[in-house]
Amino acid sequence: MARGDRRPTLETVAVRAGVSRATVSRVINDQPVAGPSRRAVERAIADIGYVPNQAARSLVTQRTGLIALVLPEPSTRVFSDDQFFPRLIQGVSQELETADEQLVLMLAGSTASRDRIQRSAVAGRVDGVMLASLHGADPLAAALAKSGIPVVGNERVLGSVEVPSVGVDNRGGARAAVEHLVSRGRRRIATIAGPLDMIAGIDRLDGYFDAIAGTQEPVVAQGDFTRESGEAAMERLLDEHPGVDAVFAASDLMAEGAMQVLRHAGFRVPEDVAVAGFDDITRAACTDPPLTTVRQPIGALGRHLAAQLLNLISGNAVEPARTLPTDLILRDST
Amino acid sequence: MARGDRRPTLETVAVRAGVSRATVSRVINDQPVAGPSRRAVERAIADIGYVPNQAARSLVTQRTGLIALVLPEPSTRVFSDDQFFPRLIQGVSQELETADEQLVLMLAGSTASRDRIQRSAVAGRVDGVMLASLHGADPLAAALAKSGIPVVGNERVLGSVEVPSVGVDNRGGARAAVEHLVSRGRRRIATIAGPLDMIAGIDRLDGYFDAIAGTQEPVVAQGDFTRESGEAAMERLLDEHPGVDAVFAASDLMAEGAMQVLRHAGFRVPEDVAVAGFDDITRAACTDPPLTTVRQPIGALGRHLAAQLLNLISGNAVEPARTLPTDLILRDST
DNA sequence: CTGAAAGCGCTTACAG
DNA sequence: CTGAAAGCGCTTACAG
Incomplete structure (x- = not known):
């Protein structure tokens, strides 16, 4: 069909099939229509390549699809x-x-x-x-x-x-990850937090607080979920808190960045510093070493x-x- | 406005402003309307929070926006x-x-x-x-x-x-990159091609052929633009064509993968093997070494x-x- | 099962 | 500049 031609309408189909517009409409909308009429309509639709005008339908149904x-x-x-x-x-x-x-x-x-x-x-x-x-x-x-x-x-x-x-249960997931670090005997667990204007950032940080409450001093470095921010945060942690023996990063990308910085600084993961992430992205299984993380069902x-x-x-x-x-x-x- | 309430229509606005629906429509569509009427309409629109129904507009204008x-x-x-x-x-x-x-x-x-x-x-x-x-x-x-x-x-x-x-000029760009490798004295230039069911893949490969035509035997490894495919392709090249002294990859990601494989295999870039890419992604400037590539104006x-x-x-x-x-x-x- | 008719909420000639 | 009226292309009670 060339541009500029008017597209066929219900009316066109109705005339060709020898039925009313209502009947054509019913065929289109899968409502009961007698066999012969139905077949005539279907045939006419196929012949002229009719497609219902969506604006007209929306106007009456109040739905756009x-x-x-x-x-x-x-x-x-x-x-x-x-x-x-x-x-x-x-x-x-x-x-x-x-x-x-x-x-x-x-x-x-x-x-x-x-x-x-x-x-x-x-x-x-x-x-x-x-x-x-x-x-x-x-x-x-x-x-x-x-x-x-x-x-x-x-x-x-x-x-x-x-x-x-x-x-998703950001808070519970983060708490579980940090509790696991505690259970492994880590005594100075830091976190690299996500953006604190997002629920995922806020709740994962709260989960960290939950897990260490009353037993360790919180150590928080701010990130924004990206790998680069994880690297920067880890560098700051090494600088300001050299005693840290574990890091919970609020995203796997940040955990990856942190691990790379640790390695370059001569620390072994997990022997010197344990690292856990959040997300379970595909790569988390193949980092070196493979990353402990919190899987969310995306x-x-x-x-x-x-x-x-x-x-x-x-x-x-x-x-x-x-x-x-x-x-x-x-x-x-x- | 709670759900289930009927949204206000042109009619609602017209009645409230004391004008006809046509006048309201003209105000909405920025057509000439006398000052007082215009202001009355604008006011009514603001008061009741009127927003035109898009389906109705589309039906008559034949445009959806x-x-x-x-x-x-x-x-x-x-x-x-x-x-x-x-x-x-x-x-x-x-x-x-x-x-x-x-x-x-x-x-x-x-x-x-x-x-x-x-x-x-x-x-x-x-x-x-x-x-x-x-x-x-x-x-x-x-x-x-x-x-x-x-x-x-x-x-x-x-x-x-x-x-x-x-x-974009995929073919000319690829040709320029490979000609540059030739001009640097490279005598055995391979390419890692993109998917050959895409124009970008086809044309970049043709550009490679253009540049070496008549002077070198083509050496082609197949990739799909991803980094992983670049690594795999480079491994195959090292295996099957150990004499290669330059590689033109049809994407920067593949070039990155190739460089990593070369480094792990003990080759220096560019001393032993030169590598050029295509795309000029942001990272291309910070790879080690920074990547020669073809920039496309995306x-x-x-x-x-x-x-x-x-x-x-x-x-x-x-x-x-x-x-x-x-x-x-x-x-x-x- | 089927058709005539009303109506969804707009825009746009056409008069005035 | 402005309004009454037609019309965009459908769906859906309402009768039959």
Whole structure:
């Protein structure tokens, strides 16, 4: 079909099949239609290559068939190598598959793009929004929730507005990792924390505090989940706290960076300093030595996020906050 | 606004402002309206938090304000660390910004998702589609083009259907890199090729052939642009062609992998074996030694892609294939 | 099972 | 500049 031709409409199909528009509509929507009419319609649709106009459908059904996953990050971090987003997306897609909804990704790195996304969502361009890896009390979350469009957050959403969320047990996972270090006899356990404007950063640090409470002085170096920040943090730790005999990093990438710095500084892992991470990225099994870490079920996280959003869209009740369990994976670095 | 409330419509605003719906529509669309009416409408809009229903607008304007960037890859490769996609997206966004179009990313990793995306596009859910990093003669490109929806491809699109495209000078860039190796006196230059079902893979290999034509025997090891594939390819080269004194890798990641294998095998770069890459990823400047490579203007690529698509949507003429120049960046690895 | 008709919420000639 | 009216292309009670 050349551009500029008007696309065929329901009417075109109806005329060709010798039935009413209502009947064509019913065939398209899988509603009961007598065999002969059905076949005539299906044939006409195939002959002229009819595809229903989505705007017209949306106008009456109030549904678009589009679900947005909003990634509130500059695109460079979204497309990093920690495999969080691809796995999350895979889980989300899997769940959406069954609901015949199309996933669209929207990057909300700049203020302009955030405004645009907010307007899009409120204008009804999508049926619902999933917010991933929020920082702080993101006004986008509040604005969307207030406008009444279905929205769920990955991890608890900070701020006054209630937004249903699905997260993983960051705190429990971190506590388990650090308790394991304690049980191995480590007496001076430091942590390399993630960004403290994100739930994952906050909760993993709290888990560390939980585990050493009352028995050790906390030693905290700040990172931002990236490998580079892990290296820098480890250098600071070696400088300022030379007695440290174990490190719990709030991400595997930071743990990797820390191990490299330790090695270069002449320390053996785990003999001199034990290292544990968080995430269980693929590479964690093949670092030297293989990394003890906390596995979070990212695929399941994506599936639950999508499921909760679909519930919300259908008007079903949803839990305000669902938490998925994490697992301590023991390897040779501790 | 609680869920379930009907959102306000043009009518609501019109009544409140004491004007007709047409006037409200004109205010929203920035058409001439007398001062007092305009102010009354703006006020009413603000008071009740009115946002136009996008489906209704689309139905009459035949525009959605949505542009899709389709990434025909399993999400794991899209979210890799070669920085191609984030930079491309940044360029695309920049251009779209001016046109008031919202970018949505659609991942086309599976057959199911490809079908879904095709139907979405044809159903008019988006105003146009940009296809990135196509493999082979992708049927998605053909199907979209045939259905008449505006579509542009990143790199020439293989197959019978004509799809306008924007690409970079892969062949010229590769030729320049290999000619540089020749000029440095290298007499046995191998290449680690990219996937040969992609234009970038094919053209970079052809550039290599161009440069050594008639003077050296080609030595080709197959890779797939990833670092791991570069390592494997380099190991094979060392095994089967121990005399090689230079390697042109069709991606920086593969070049990195190759350099590591060379170092472990006891070869010095560039003294024993020179290595050149393609892409100029950020890390290329800080490898050991810094990598000679071909820089491709990815941001510009994104901008041109978006610009061509916008042209197509506006019904303007577009060049069938635009090629952006690449630059040889000399560093210490050659 | 099927059709005529109303209606979803906008935009846009057409008059005035 | 402004309004009444038609129309974009569907779905869905409502009758039959």
